[in-house]
Amino acid sequence: MAREEQQLTEQESLRLITDMIQKAKKSYYDTGISPLLWGSAVFIASFVTYLQQEFDYKLPFDIWLIVLFAIIPQIVINIRESKFRKFRSHNDIAVDAIWIVYAATLFGLIIYQNVVPAVTVKLINAEGWQMMKHSIINSSVDEPLRPFAPSITSIFILVYAFPTLATGVIKQFRPMIVGAVITYGLFIISCFTENKYDMLLSAITALVCWFIPGIILRKSYLKQKKGNV
Amino acid sequence: MFKELDPILHSQLRLAVMSLLISVKEAEFTFIREKTNSSAGNLSVQVQKLKEAGYIEVNKQFKDNYPQTTCKVTPKGIGAFENYVKALQEYLQVGKQ
Numbered sequence: 001m002a003r004e005e006q007q008l009t010e011q012e013s014l015r016l017i018t019d020m021i022q023k024a025k026k027s028y029y030d031t032g033i034s035p036l037l038w039g040s041a042v043f044i045a046s047f048v049t050y051l052q053q054e055f056d057y058k059l060p061f062d063i064w065l066i067v068l069f070a071i072i073p074q075i076v077i078n079i080r081e082s083k084f085r086k087f088r089s090h091n092d093i094a095v096d097a098i099w100i101v102y103a104a105t106l107f108g109l110i111i112y113q114n115v116v117p118a119v120t121v122k123l124i125n126a127e128g129w130q131m132m133k134h135s136i137i138n139s140s141v142d143e144p145l146r147p148f149a150p151s152i153t154s155i156f157i158l159v160y161a162f163p164t165l166a167t168g169v170i171k172q173f174r175p176m177i178v179g180a181v182i183t184y185g186l187f188i189i190s191c192f193t194e195n196k197y198d199m200l201l202s203a204i205t206a207l208v209c210w211f212i213p214g215i216i217l218r219k220s221y222l223k224q225k226k227g228n229v
Numbered sequence: 230m231f232k233e234l235d236p237i238l239h240s241q242l243r244l245a246v247m248s249l250l251i252s253v254k255e256a257e258f259t260f261i262r263e264k265t266n267s268s269a270g271n272l273s274v275q276v277q278k279l280k281e282a283g284y285i286e287v288n289k290q291f292k293d294n295y296p297q298t299t300c301k302v303t304p305k306g307i308g309a310f311e312n313y314v315k316a317l318q319e320y321l322q323v324g325k326q
Contacts, residue, residue: 014321020264024253027260086256086259087254088256089254
């Protein structure tokens with residue numbers, strides 16, 4: 001039905017406004033590919049790291065490179081989706097901003113994890129002392145100890161929860177809210193566990209924050225697409 | 230005393246366009262046409278009227294060698310829409326009494 005220039009009653013005006021706002025809301029779609037991609041990448045990297053530590057085995061390459069390489073398909077996804085996107089909602093802008101801040105935070109944390117221990121060694125050596133590993137169980141000789149950020153994976157888990165909860169709340173997408181709440185619980189547990197199990201908790205985080213919500217989004221997107229055909 | 234309903238907004242297609250644009254940050258012309266079930270010609274005329282009133286901004290550019298027109302509501306448009314809805318509510322309140 002074409003909408004021609006015609007006089008409206010007050011009730012018709014109000015109905016039209018509600019109708020169009022609902023149409024705009026229903027037009028929103030998320031293919032679910034991005035959460036599936038990141039959920040898979042972080043799950044594989046965390047779980048393989050856990051297996052390596054559990055079975056004292058080392059792969060010839062750093063498994064976390066998989067997360068770095070996931071940036072390439074993400075760029076392709078962004079370009080493809082922007083081609084098909086016919087509108088941008090206010091929520092899209094807010095969610096994009098949150099994920100940019102998250103990426104910057106994660107980048108900063110990776111720099112911190114890799115730079116601070118080496119710099120700390122230099123600084124304390126310049127002061128004329130070093131950290132030593134002293135056993136309280138046996139009388140083995142003390143060894144120099146390289147400083148490290150204790151339970152850094154806990155911090156990563158905590159950071160994973162933040163954009164997930166914010167996205168879930170903004171888009172009113174319950175699976176992401178639930179995933180983030182579970183992740184806060186996993187963060188608390190990880191404060192009490194050794195690094196090996198922190199990696200296992202990190203793998204669970206990837207599943208509950210992104211992979212499972214990604215599957216739900218994908219299913220609903222495909223259903224919506226099928227309905228539109 | 231009743232506020233007069235804004236004649237720019239008190240038209241079916243223009244109100245539909247404004248209601249759609251108020252819900253999003255910006256939208257392509259083709260998206261608006263699809264959601265309002267209007268013809269390109271009629272929509273162009275109404276979009277032009279909204280633009281002349283300063284209620285929307287129209288941006289024309291090329292995307293992948295195809296012309297693309299995007300529309301977004303201006304602060305003036307948001308104010309006008311809010312006033313229109315308030316005026317509508319007043320009318321409807323009186324109607325209920």
